[in-house]
Amino acid sequence: MDRRAVLASISSGIALSLAGCTDTRGGATPGNGGDPGTSPVADLAMTPVSDTEIARRVTYRIDLEHRTSERELATAVISNGSQTVTATNAPAPENRPFIYNGSVYELSYEVLDAESATTFRLTLSTVESASQDEDSIRYRYLPTVDKGVLGRFGWDDGGPFEAQGVETVYTDDEIADSVLVPSPDYEIIEWSSGTTARVAVEESSGTEQRTYEYTAQQVHESAAEFGRSVRADYAFVLTDLSEEQTSVVSTAIEHDHGYQVDEGDPPEAFSQLVDRFARESEATPVYEDDESDSSVSGSYIVRYDGEIYWTELFVSESNG
Numbered sequence: 465m466d467r468r469a470v471l472a473s474i475s476s477g478i479a480l481s482l483a484g485c486t487d488t489r490g491g492a493t494p495g496n497g498g499d500p501g502t503s504p505v506a507d508l509a510m511t512p513v514s515d516t517e518i519a520r521r522v523t524y525r526i527d528l529e530h531r532t533s534e535r536e537l538a539t540a541v542i543s544n545g546s547q548t549v550t551a552t553n554a555p556a557p558e559n560r561p562f563i564y565n566g567s568v569y570e571l572s573y574e575v576l577d578a579e580s581a582t583t584f585r586l587t588l589s590t591v592e593s594a595s596q597d598e599d600s601i602r603y604r605y606l607p608t609v610d611k612g613v614l615g616r617f618g619w620d621d622g623g624p625f626e627a628q629g630v631e632t633v634y635t636d637d638e639i640a641d642s643v644l645v646p647s648p649d650y651e652i653i654e655w656s657s658g659t660t661a662r663v664a665v666e667e668s669s670g671t672e673q674r675t676y677e678y679t680a681q682q683v684h685e686s687a688a689e690f691g692r693s694v695r696a697d698y699a700f701v702l703t704d705l706s707e708e709q710t711s712v713v714s715t716a717i718e719h720d721h722g723y724q725v726d727e728g729d730p731p732e733a734f735s736q737l738v739d740r741f742a743r744e745s746e747a748t749p750v751y752e753d754d755e756s757d758s759s760v761s762g763s764y765i766v767r768y769d770g771e772i773y774w775t776e777l778f779v780s781e782s783n784g
Contacts, residue, residue, distance in 0.1 A: 485539070504724040504725055505725055505730075506725040506738075506779040507722050507723060508712065508722050509633055509723070510713065510768070510773040511773060511774045511775075512772065512773055512774075513765075513774045515689070515770075516688045516691055517691070517774070518691035518694050518695055519690045520563060520687070521563075521749060521750075521763075521774060524561065524562040526538055527563075528536070528743050533555060533556075534556040537678065538571060539564070541571060541678045546679045547678045548675060550673055551673070551674060552583065552673060552677070554573060555676070556573075556678070557571070558570070558571050558572045561690075563687045567682055567687065568690045569682050570681050570683055571678055571681075572679055573676045573678045573679070575675065576676070577672070577674065578672045578675070579674075579735055580635070580670070580672065580673075582636075582645070582771070583632070583633050583668060583669050584646070584667070585631055585633055585665070586630055586632060586663065586664070587625075587629050587631070588625040588662070588663050588664075589628075589661060589662045590623050590624070590659065591652070591661060591662050592660065593660055594654070598652050598662075599652070600652035600660075601650040601652070601653060602653075602656075602657070603620070603655045607642060608641075608643075610643060610644045612633075613632050622655035622657045622658075622661070625661060635673050644663060646668060647665055648665060650663070650752065686689040694750070694765070697770060698749045698765045699746075700746035700748075700764070700765075700766060700767065702740065702767065702768045703768075708733035708734060709733045711733070712733050712734050722776070740758050741777055748766060749761075750763045750765060761779055763777075
């Protein structure tokens with residue numbers, strides 16, 4: 465695929481804000497007079513990156529621990545060609561490039577159906593036994609829909625019930641078959657394992673249960689080649705620096721938190737570097753920093769002294 469076409473196809477993926485991304489600010493830099501835990505008024509951090517690492521930084525991270533369900537869905541879609549899932553909201557974003565087995569893909573989906581449903585919050589609390597005035601039911605006698613809900617939380621054989629107020633969805637037809645919602649017909653559930661628990665419905669709200677059909681498109685066969693295409697479009701050369709500017713850049717590269725200015729006006733050498741980022745026609749941020757009121761703040765790809773660096777620049781407007 466043509467490099468420009470690839471970048472056009474992922475424009476919604478890279479034109480993201482830095483809000484929620486890893487923050488390079490907030491710690492002291494040796495030699496900068498910074499105080500640990502303070503938020504600097506300006507900083508520059510430069511990390512050497514490969515083309516594969518560039519691809520990782522501009523794509524949606526399905527490899528993160530909290531995105532296990534999205535990773536499993538992507539795996540099923542790519543393996544099977546498509547995958548149908550039911551949920552109240554799209555379980556994975558569409559048109560966001562991500563890396564899978566060394567290639568770059570995007571997911572897309574179509575909503576096939578939507579049913580009226582209700583979201584309930586269930587709490588189960590372990591008790592020693594049911595009292596004489598409490599109605600109880602053995603787990604094996606629960607309707608299939610209720611056993612399915614409890615099984616999704618690992619409660620098909622009793623507790624421990626570590627999560628309280630867990631959210632689950634019943635369609636209107638499922639509510640009609642349930643003995644747990646909209647309000648429990650039985651206060652106590654008894655398992656064959658000997659566990660006994662009190663069930664409560666804490667709250668409910670109307671929603672829709674949608675059926676999504678996901679498909680996947682490979683937008684680049686190689687993540688490294690994809691990263692190279694991004695680098696070719698965004699990298700600019702930082703050269704012809706003064707001795708003072710070179711010192712700033714060296715600190716930005718060598719220290720964990722980069723070069724930071726914790727208070728007051730940045731040194732002239734730093735301000736001159738900021739001007740370079742602002743004036744260079746090729747200095748286009750891959751990401752703009754929504755946490756800053758400065759138009760120059762953001763993430764850049766910089767070629768410096770023969771190396772490629774992922775570069776985070778932050779400067780408040782009052783110091784820009």
